[in-house]
Amino acid sequence: MKHSPLLCCCLTAACLLPLPALAGKAGAHVHGTASLQVAIDGQTLTLNLETPLENLLGFEHAPRTDKQKAAVRAMSERLSQPGELFSPSPAAQCTSVSVALDSPVLKPARQPAGDDHADLDGEFVFRCAAPEALRTLDVGLFQHFPKLRSVDVQVAGPRGQSAARLSPQQRRLAW
Amino acid sequence: MRFLLLLAARSAWNRRLTLGMTLIAVALSVTLLLAVERVRLEARNSFAQSVSGTDLVVGARSSPVQLMLYAVFRIGEATNNIGWQSYRAIAGNPAVAWSIPLSLGDSHHGFPVLGTTAAYFEHFRYADSQALTLAAGKPFAELFDAVLGAEVAQRLGYRLGDSIVLNHGMGDVSLAEHADKPFKVVGILARTGTPVDRTVHVSLEAMEAIHLDWAGGAPLPGLSIPAEYVRKFDLTPKEITAVLVGLKSRAAVFKVQRQINNDTTEPLLAVLPGVALDQLWQVVGFAERTLLAVSAMVVAVGLAGLVAVVLASLGERRRELAILRSVGARPGEVFLLLSAEGLFITVLGALLGVALLALLTALLAPLAQAHFGLAFRARWVSADELRLLGAVVAVGLIASLAPGYRAYRLSLADGLTPRL
Numbered sequence: 371m372k373h374s375p376l377l378c379c380c381l382t383a384a385c386l387l388p389l390p391a392l393a394g395k396a397g398a399h400v401h402g403t404a405s406l407q408v409a410i411d412g413q414t415l416t417l418n419l420e421t422p423l424e425n426l427l428g429f430e431h432a433p434r435t436d437k438q439k440a441a442v443r444a445m446s447e448r449l450s451q452p453g454e455l456f457s458p459s460p461a462a463q464c465t466s467v468s469v470a471l472d473s474p475v476l477k478p479a480r481q482p483a484g485d486d487h488a489d490l491d492g493e494f495v496f497r498c499a500a501p502e503a504l505r506t507l508d509v510g511l512f513q514h515f516p517k518l519r520s521v522d523v524q525v526a527g528p529r530g531q532s533a534a535r536l537s538p539q540q541r542r543l544a545w
Numbered sequence: 546m547r548f549l550l551l552l553a554a555r556s557a558w559n560r561r562l563t564l565g566m567t568l569i570a571v572a573l574s575v576t577l578l579l580a581v582e583r584v585r586l587e588a589r590n591s592f593a594q595s596v597s598g599t600d601l602v603v604g605a606r607s608s609p610v611q612l613m614l615y616a617v618f619r620i621g622e623a624t625n626n627i628g629w630q631s632y633r634a635i636a637g638n639p640a641v642a643w644s645i646p647l648s649l650g651d652s653h654h655g656f657p658v659l660g661t662t663a664a665y666f667e668h669f670r671y672a673d674s675q676a677l678t679l680a681a682g683k684p685f686a687e688l689f690d691a692v693l694g695a696e697v698a699q700r701l702g703y704r705l706g707d708s709i710v711l712n713h714g715m716g717d718v719s720l721a722e723h724a725d726k727p728f729k730v731v732g733i734l735a736r737t738g739t740p741v742d743r744t745v746h747v748s749l750e751a752m753e754a755i756h757l758d759w760a761g762g763a764p765l766p767g768l769s770i771p772a773e774y775v776r777k778f779d780l781t782p783k784e785i786t787a788v789l790v791g792l793k794s795r796a797a798v799f800k801v802q803r804q805i806n807n808d809t810t811e812p813l814l815a816v817l818p819g820v821a822l823d824q825l826w827q828v829v830g831f832a833e834r835t836l837l838a839v840s841a842m843v844v845a846v847g848l849a850g851l852v853a854v855v856l857a858s859l860g861e862r863r864r865e866l867a868i869l870r871s872v873g874a875r876p877g878e879v880f881l882l883l884s885a886e887g888l889f890i891t892v893l894g895a896l897l898g899v900a901l902l903a904l905l906t907a908l909l910a911p912l913a914q915a916h917f918g919l920a921f922r923a924r925w926v927s928a929d930e931l932r933l934l935g936a937v938v939a940v941g942l943i944a945s946l947a948p949g950y951r952a953y954r955l956s957l958a959d960g961l962t963p964r965l
Contacts, residue, residue, distance in 0.1 A: 409799055410796075411794055411796035418799060524799070525820075526817060526819075527795070528795075530597075531600075531817045531820050532819050533817075533819070533823035533824050534823070535827065
């Protein structure tokens with residue numbers, strides 16, 4: 371049996387190794403990485419981004435100085451223009467429909483306490499006129515947020531499910 | 546030119562033993578290189594074929610890869626079971642279109658026994674959304690009915706109507722038997738090339754029934770409930786191993802996954818099977834690249850041996866080359882003669898390596914099928930493999946130039962003037 375010991379070793383090793391972006395609940399908070407969930411259903415392309423604020427702002431507490439307040443405003447504006455952050459295949463003719471951002475720093479009423487870590491969750495919805503042409507997604511987050519080093523992506527689409535890890539060198543997601 | 550090649554062939558035949566050994570070394574190294582590449586591709590392929598159309602796999606909270614391996618591929622064991630209540634909650638989720646409960650843990654002659662429901666035959670898909678089909682018989686209807694995978698039926702020679710006894714636990718030897726409650730084979734599934742082939746399927750109720758008079762993994766002494774009375778008991782399972790879930794809308798998959806993973810009543814894990822497989826390959830990828838690098842080194846060693854043999858032969862062939870020169874062969878032709886020999890061995894070695902790989906695949910495929918239920922198809926050389934072969938021949942060609950050049954330099958002056 372030539373294949374089996376090799377396969378077994380690999381599989382056992384795989385079980386023992388810690389995996390990034392294990393489950394949907396990206397409970398882990400790792401600076402430098404973010405998780406992105408891509409769901410394609412009919413004409414709707416839904417992107418769910420979950421990232422530590424550190425990746426976007428460089429800090430995770432409530433903005434104290436004017437400079438920090440400006441940074442939060444700039445980030446919020448940047449993320450409100452998903453066309454620059456995510457470019458689906460041009461042939462699919464996708465247009466941004468809605469953006470929903472959720473983060474403690476965006477809610478003045480609920481400030482994160484002390485040294486706690488804080489995240490930003492973003493939901494970006496696109497509508498695509500020709501969803502069958504939707505084969506790639508270019509993620510432009512790295513240009514705008516240089517502290518972001520990698521994005522773990524999960525895709526559920528008509529061609530099945532897949533996972534990928536994007537980095538500043540590998541910004542294109544294909545399925 | 547043809548004359549020259551004929552001469553080269555005859556000369557090589559004269560040294561067939563040493564060259565033959567070198568040829569074997571090159572062929573074996575090429576086989577190893579291609580086998581590593583092929584096992585990699587075929588393993589990925591077979592794994593990907595094994596589950597289709599399932600949006601989520603749910604089990605006890607552990608690693609997603611481990612959950613996938615035991616629930617879908619029957620490799621390894623579950624860390625924990627999940628309660629029947631949790632299964633009811635998942636099945637009742639409005640976003641869920643269908644769900645298949647899976648209960649593992651028993652075996653039959655080393656083949657895993659899977660307790661499930663009729664939903665399995667209706668909703669389970671493999672390869673390119675293919676449904677399971679029965680080669681003979683029907684799905685289980687009575688309590689002690691069993692449906693066999695194709696490999697189980699073929700290997701153990703079972704037919705419809707045969708009686709089989711399940712073993713408690715996994716393994717081959719000295720397992721406790723559920724001898725008092727034999728099962729009747731009512732169906733045999735058509736071959737799928739997936740782990741389904743090596744699975745014995747029974748109903749969840751039957752799984753519960755054979756364990757009624759058991760406790761702590763052994764039959765309770767003094768208590769035996771005959772098969773005809775078990776129907777009087779409540780056969781609703783208390784726990785199962787995993788659930789395959791299909792959703793009404795694909796877009797809901799991440800939402801349902803989050804709901805299940807955040808469930809506070811029981812620590813559950815929901816994974817997207819396609820995502821878990823990709824994560825597995827991301828991890829295994831490093832090992833694969835290492836193996837490919839090692840086998841590339843082996844090819845390099847084989848080719849180095851080839852160069853050494855041809856170079857060493859120059860000594861014994863001084864006379865031969867000198868005679869060729871004296872009858873009018875140009876130094877360039879001597880260069881060609883030697884280089885052609887190396888190239889010829891490399892090409893022949895590559896071809897022999899491909900043939901050997903085909904032979905090995907044919908011999909080992911049944912073993913991979915039997916142990917993992919993974920189908921390794923015999924197939925023609927792929928484009929990637931051709932690229933590898935091309936690289937081997939190119940390196941062989943460059944390496945063969947060395948003895949050619951040496952012979953070229955020597956043949957200008959050497960050989961005709963005997964140095965005693």
